[in-house]
Amino acid sequence: MGEFKYPLLRREHFLEEPALTNFDLIQQFESDTLAGSFHHADHVRLAYAYLSEFQVFHALEKFCNALRRFAAARGKSQLYHETITHSYFFLIRERMARAPSSGWEEFAKQNPDLFDWKPGILSRYYRDSTLNSDLARAVFIFPDKAV
Numbered sequence: 001m002g003e004f005k006y007p008l009l010r011r012e013h014f015l016e017e018p019a020l021t022n023f024d025l026i027q028q029f030e031s032d033t034l035a036g037s038f039h040h041a042d043h044v045r046l047a048y049a050y051l052s053e054f055q056v057f058h059a060l061e062k063f064c065n066a067l068r069r070f071a072a073a074r075g076k077s078q079l080y081h082e083t084i085t086h087s088y089f090f091l092i093r094e095r096m097a098r099a100p101s102s103g104w105e106e107f108a109k110q111n112p113d114l115f116d117w118k119p120g121i122l123s124r125y126y127r128d129s130t131l132n133s134d135l136a137r138a139v140f141i142f143p144d145k146a147v
Contacts, residue, residue, distance in 0.1 A: 022049035022104070030066050032073060040117040043067075043085075047092045048104055060089055083136035087122055087143075088114070 020028070026049050028034040046066075050059040064085055071080045092114065101107040113121050122131065125143035130136055 022052045025049045026053060026062075026066075029070065030062075032070065038070070040120075041115050044088065044092060044114050045104065045108075047089050048096070048107060051089075051093055051096055052104075056093060060086070063089060078137075081131075081137045082139050083126070083131060083141045084122065086140040087125065091121060 025034070025046060029046055047063055050063040053059070054062060064080075064082075067085060068077070068080050071077050092111075095111050095114070096107065099110055101110060108115070125145055126136075126141075127144055130141060130144050133141075135141060
């Protein structure tokens with residue numbers, strides 16, 4: 001497979017085929033034919049793909065629906081978390097708008113903080129008790145910490 005291109009990420013926490021196009025990645029995820037495990041860095045990559053291919057609110061709807069289907073197909077519907085999903089999605093969108101890149105690899109290099117899971121960037125915006133709540137899992141909750 002060659003040298004791993006994202007030295008800030010552990011290989012086992014990244015999609016096995018980083019060379020997939022955005023369209024191919026979305027298609028494989030939505031058809032549940034994507035090989036390998038699916039971790040936080042993979043969620044970031046997938047959100048980037050949706051944001052690159054669709055208008056923002058359509059991308060969000062498709063991304064959330066695909067994640068719900070993915071979790072349900074594995075008997076893990078309870079793992080879907082609306083606040084975390086939406087928060088990362090819009091952080092990724094903001095970063096894409098602030099510093100347009102020439103593609104995924106450049107974006108990943110410019111935004112290593114998006115790949116830290118726990119503790120991660122959301123600890124700047126949310127109290128742990130908020131993110132651990134059933135309400136935050138079910139619906140998007142606005143940040144409750146001062147930045």
